[in-house]
Amino acid sequence: MNDVTEQELHAYVDGQLDASRRGAVEAYLAANPHTAEKIAAYRRQGETLHALFDPALDEPVPARLRKPARSAWPVLRYAAMVGWLAVGLVAGWLARGPAVAPLALASLPQQASIAHVVYSAEVLHPVEVGADQEPHLVKWLSKRLGADVRAPDLNPLGFQLVGGRLLPGATGPAAQFMYQDARGQRLTLYVRTQTADTRETAFRYEKNNGVSVFYWVDGPLGYALSGELDRSRLLDAAKLVYRQLDS
């Protein structure tokens, strides 16, 4: 009898045995009824598993497991074309401010990008309060932040308000508004009160956790717009936000 290994016995059970070894294994089992019994029991385990759990295959998939209303991958290659046009613009904006961001300001894009990563990936509960209750949302967040907070309208760029949520910031409450375009791409605007560094600043750009962030300070509030967007497209959105909130 050529040696049959235990591994081959399992491979035999699982249909993963080389066809050339099949005869040897079967001969071995015929000669070793005790082992053959075990092998039959292992087979039976597999059958029982199927009997137990195959019904799960036919159950309707619950809504919470279906495709989310967003796509997670950035696809905006065409944005690269306009990107070059915007490079000059970006440089211009950045040149308006001091070269080094003061410490208090530096935490802004970081917090914003983390909040973006956490909640823009959220399928079930991306926001606490939906856009259908925008007046309530804005009133609530303004009250909690102690400042006049508004949700800018990004529809001109194809982004609709999804809603918003209250977040713990470094120095107190912060707010996040979420937007989504027809492709499911998400943008978030993070707003917090700026206690330390309330001068107006130019737009600054940072990439954090794979997320592009434009951030700036306007009066008592710090803003950060985050997205997995091309920089120039995000800048367009940031300018739109800035214009609306500044007026």
Place this chain on the structure above:
Amino acid sequence: MWNSERLIEEQIPRLRRYARALTSDAVRADDLVQDTLERAWSKFSLWRRGSDLRAWLFTIMHNVYVNQVTAAGARHEWLPLDDDALEVPVEADQERALEMRDLVSALNQLPPDYREVLLLVGLEELRYEEVAKVMNVPIGTVMSRLSRGRERLRRLMAGEAAPVLRRVK
């Protein structure tokens, strides 16, 4: 692109079956599937086109599951089991339903690493090499878990004292 999302969706029933077997709890299973899908959707760009999507998804699910088991901490620590306490009285002429119930109970007595191997091989019918990749262990580890896990199940179901399983690294 949307097509790719559909590819993932097609795998959901298999993921649910595996999760159901792994957790023996329909709600926990769907939680596991949901966490897996959320990761898969957000990391889809990392999937190498042309490679086996199902194996990729099972890998994600394995990682999520391991994290959950680890996070559950001492509550779910797998200690050597007291075999006397595990002996399942089995009647000679048991019915199929009883056998099924016993298998679930025996399965739940296995350490998670063993259970995963048994299910990936026996239920999901992955090849041994795929199981090794999914669980990120050498194939020898897969074979040894498979062999010990199966034997333990067999003995538990036969009402024999089952061997204590040690962690195979």
